[in-house]
């Protein structure tokens with residue numbers, strides 16, 4: 241923002257709110273949340289997404305589909321309401337508005353309506369079990385505490401957030417690549433029949449969401465991803481895992497044999513450049529004895545480590561070059577030069593880079609269909625920030641410290657919204673979703689949440705629903721053809 245813009249902003253505020261009584265104090269509470277759910281939360285978008293085209297008029301639509309999805313609400317005072325289910329967008333919306341959950345989680349689609357699971361259990365015929373679920377990934381910056389020095393625990397700043405950016409880049413690229421999916425298929429079919437669920441194409445419908453505080457969530461929504469079994473999910477999670485170390489070992493990564501093609505690409509295209517060009521200096525990875533000792537402990541050769549220690553001990557670099565970059569250069573030279581080109585040592589450089597930068601996934605979340613995951617557009621109670629989607633193509637630009645907060649949004653509603661005509665074209669984007677609720681001028685459009693809802697629709701929801709429709713049409717026609725063939729016998 242330029243100074244001029246900043247001043248204009250201030251002028252506008254003075255005009256709009258002659259007394260600052262309209263100003264909304266920072267915070268998170270049930271009253272704010274009521275306004276948020278009543279006026280801003282995109283209920284219909286969530287409904288449309290969770291229907292996957294089954295709310296249409298096509299004869300192949302499964303009308304029971306949305307009603308078999310589990311929603312879970314966490315109310316004030318940590319009261320959990322599991323197995324909530326709804327039959328329409330308006331049922332979902334009125335329940336959210338009435339119960340005002342501090343957190344909304346989304347679970348799987350079950351074989352039967354989860355709210356009526358007990359009744360079904362007595363009937364004996366229907367087994368209550370999850371049958372579909374997005375393939376999900378959860379990455380939390382607290383899992384990087386041993387490799388970040390700026391913050392710890394739930395804290396996050398612009399120095400360590402790029403670790404999340406790198407995780408998005410690596411995982412997103414992999415999921416969209418047909419080569420990776422082919423590798424996963426091979427891996428799966430080694431010990432599990434992949435059941436034809438995974439073809440040779442990469443995934444297309446991937447949603448990244450800021451978790452509101454310290455991490456990111458990923459939802460893979462392609463049909464073939466939603467129908468993966470727990471075993472297949474486990475195989476995929478294992479495919480992405482490189483950590484074989486344990487809590488007590490500094491060396492978290494052991495790279496044996498030739499670098500796996502996906503890991504090789506991640507290293508060459510993302511991780512090395514990020515480690516050397518960003519993390520090394522921003523986290524001061526080699527600046528103090530305590531820190532460089534940690535790196536030296538990952539090198540299994542006494543002569544190399546003592547030589548490096550000799551160069552670094554009690555010395556600050558004279559050169560203008562960043563001390564971390566300088567020392568990293570020395571370490572690389574020693575490990576990769578002819579003198580020390582011992583088997584296994586060459587890999588050490590890569591292992592250090594992987595230890596510091598490779599995405600650390602919460603495996604349990606990905607492995608089980610019935611794991612709950614927080615819905616997008618929830619508000620994090622501790623930060624007040626909205627869990628907005630992140631554009632993986634421009635994930636470097638995502639700044640967690642500028643994500644709209646609940647109180648900022650309410651303030652914007654109070655003052656008639658942000659510069660509504662600033663990006664007029666975006667606001668009048670063409671939307672194929674012809675639901676009445678959407679034809680009303682949405683209030684979120686007048687706030688800084690608008691950008692995120694528009695992005696959710698244009699980059700994720702619309703392409704997803706288009707391909708759901710095509711998939712439905714194809715399978716319906718195939719069935720018709722089969723019936724015809726059967727009849728002609």
Ligand SMILES: [Zn+2]
Pocket residue numbers: 388390391395396397398399400401
């Ligand atoms: Zn930090």
